[in-house]
Amino acid sequence: MEKKEKVVILGAGIGGLSAGYFLAKTGKYEVTVLEKASAIGGLCASFEYNDFTLDYGAHKIYSVIPGVLDEIQTLMADRLLTLPKKNRLYLRGHLVDYPLKLGNLAGVLGLPTFLKLGIGYAFELARGFVLRRQPNSYEEYMVQRFGRPAYELVFEPLADKVWGEPATLHPEMARARVPASGGMEVILKLLGIKKETAETNAEFFYYPEKGFGDFPETMREYIENSGGRVISNTDVRELVQGDGRITSVKSLVDGSDAEFETDYLVSSIPLPVLSRLMFGQAATEFIGSVEDLQFRHLVLVYVFANRSLALEDQWIFLPEREYIFSRVFEQKQMNPELGPENQTAICCDFTCDEDSWQWNATDEELAQKTVDGLVEAGFINADEVSGYLVKRTRNFYPRYDLEYVEKMKKVNNQLQSVSNLLLTGRIGMYNYNNSDHCVDMGRFIAENLAQGDDPVDIWNNLEKRVADYKIVD
Ligand SMILES: Cc1cc2nc3c(=O)[nH]c(=O)nc-3n(C[C@H](O)[C@H](O)[C@H](O)COP(=O)(O)OP(=O)(O)OC[C@H]3O[C@@H](n4cnc5c(N)ncnc54)[C@H](O)[C@@H]3O)c2cc1C
Incomplete structure (x- = not known):
């Protein structure tokens, strides 16, 4: 039997797991995914809280990239619900169609x-x-x-x-x-004379019946069933390099030293973290240019209310500044079985900068502003509120400033001095994307690596492919 090449993947969000899934599927690679957190799935995970299964904001499965939905359907078998999409914009006290x-x-x-x-x-x-x-x-x-x-x-x-x-x-x-x-x-x-196309607006979408997190979880299972490993609670300490290649990854696993040899490294972790691991903090000029790439932090405020449903839509965008949040999402609109019968959970998301008052506010202050907004918009009554939960994630929204293309060229050039490295995912590749794009990236990497292409060529071709991605609402 042909000896399998080793691939270490950093990060077990949907970006890293998709790469692992497709690489494992080729049968040519021994896959090890190293995840820092105790849970896998990144922002595509679900978690249990107060009898609810909750997602990290509104997550749907949809894609206009050929073959991606077929791949996801094959993976998830019969565990995907097909839901007609209901989402609108809240403007001047009214709900209007979006687009x-x-x-x-x-x-x-x-x-x-x-x-x-x-x-x-x-x-x-x-x-x-x-x-x-x-x-x-x-x-x-x-x-x-x-x-x-x-x-x-x-x-x-x-x-x-x-x-x-x-x-x-x-x-x-x-x-x-x-x-x-x-x-x-x-x-x-x-004017309503021409209809939106599937390219700009989905009429339906898929949703894993047990919560969005079942999607990354199923990828993890596939990788492990194919002989690969997905290891949580890791703390990557060093990328050992020789002859312009990364030869192994040194990491703490549950606090103990471990070393993973590798033929290729696929990274879906934040670019500044990867860059520090590769070149050390002493490479101040380069680290400075990576840190020049802008990100926004994400805040999710979940409000629990004593009523069985609050909205008619799965999610609603709120552009007006008087509301702290930009979107509200009701988990039970995806599947009523994801929460108790007489209660509902509304997840309100917004982004902000490190030095903003929102990022520095207490959970209680954020919850109060959020509840005030939900009541003001008429989505719930104040006396129905039974609790709240706040989740914060640093640097999840790439913010493309006017110079970001030039900045990325510089960063990529330097990182490509290592010949067996590939990037994927949202923060890993600094690409504003959805999970279907992460699936496409993983598939692209695996198919091209398996046919013997050079990683740097794959990387450059993937950059071109990624430039055409479009988020479909
Ligand atoms: C509110 C909201 C709504 C969204 N809606 C949709 C939607 O409807 N449909 C859709 O398809 N997508 C949606 N997305 C986008 C989707 O969440 C992302 O495309 C996806 O999560 C990106 O996956 P990723 O693996 O690149 O990043 P992440 O999910 O961030 O995963 C990265 C992983 O790397 C790990 N990590 C970080 N540092 C290290 C380290 N040093 N070592 C090891 N591991 C590390 C992290 O813990 C994490 O698990 C939405 C996102 C948000 C926030």
């Missing part, structure tokens, strides 16, 4: 604002026919597609809440994240 439709906005905004929006669209449309230049920022991208009044009403405040200062965001942030096409197509969709 936006002009028809729905008319009743909500009143005639003067509605006309202002229409004139804004028309102006940008006309300008597009005469003179449309490449947008230089998120702001320019969105104004060109929706007109300034709509940008200022919806997209500017939402982007400001999620990423901060939209004028300093790269247009790629809009291309990847906001369901928008160009010129006439947008107008036709807004």
Whole structure:
């Protein structure tokens, strides 16, 4: 039997596990996944709390990448629910369709604002026919597609809440994240004459019936059943290098020393952490350029209420600044069996910076602001609230600033001085993505490695592939 090559993967989120799953599937690799936390799955995990199974915010399975949904269906067998998608935008006290439709906005905004929006669209449309230049920022991208009044009403405040200062965001942030096409197509969709396509808006999605975390959990099982290992509670201390390659990974496992030999290293852990492990803190200039890449922290505030359901939607976006959160998500909308019959859990997510008041507020303060917002929006009554839980994750939202492409080139060049390293995942590759993209990355890495391609070529080709990813709401 052909001897298997060894692959160590850092991080057991969906990024690392997807790489492990597809590598194990080829039958050519002995896979070891090292996870820092005590649980696997990263932000795609679920956890048990007060008789609820909870996800880290609204997580659905959907993809427009050929073959990805088929792969996930094969993996999950008959444990995926197919759910019609229900999600809207809460604006000026009303729920409106998202992606936006002009028809729905008319009743909500009143005639003067509605006309202002229409004139804004028309102006940008006309300008597009005469003179449309490449947008230089998120702001320019969105104004060109929706007109300034709509940008200022919806997209500017939402982007400001999620990423901060939209004028300093790269247009790629809009291309990847906001369901928008160009010129006439947008107008036709807004008027409801042309339908959204699966490329911009999913009509249904899949959801693992036991909670989203069953998806990474099933990948872990597959890796282990194929002879691989997924080890939690690890503390990677050193990447041993020789001849321009990483030859082994030294780590503490449950506090004891361990060393894992490897032919290839796939990293899904934060780039600054990987860079320090590879070059040491002494490589100050390089570490400085990695740390120059911007991230936002994620905060999730779960509010528990004594009623069986609170919303009609699975999740709702809230662009207005008066609400601390940018989205609310009701876990039991995915599967009512994920919580007790007469209670519900609403997860409210938002992002912020290290020095923001939100990041530095106490859990109690955040919960109070969140409950106030939910009550104000009419989603729950104050006397129904039975408890709260706050979860915080550092550096989970890549924030593409105007220089991020150049910054990434510099970082990649330096990291590629090691010939058997590959990056994957959201924070691992500094790519604003969803779990289906992580699955695609893992599949791409495994298929190309198995056919004998050079890791640096795979990396560069993956970078090009990733540049076309689009998040479908
Ligand atoms: C609110 C919200 C909603 C979302 N909605 C969706 C959705 O609807 N559909 C969808 O598909 N995706 C969704 N996503 C995106 C999805 O969560 C990410 O694409 C996915 O979690 C990225 O996986 P990852 O493995 O790259 O990162 P992570 O999930 O962060 O995993 C990284 C792992 O590496 C580990 N790690 C870190 N440092 C080390 C170290 N030094 N050594 C070892 N291990 C380490 C971490 O503990 C973690 O387990 C959503 C995300 C959020 C926050």
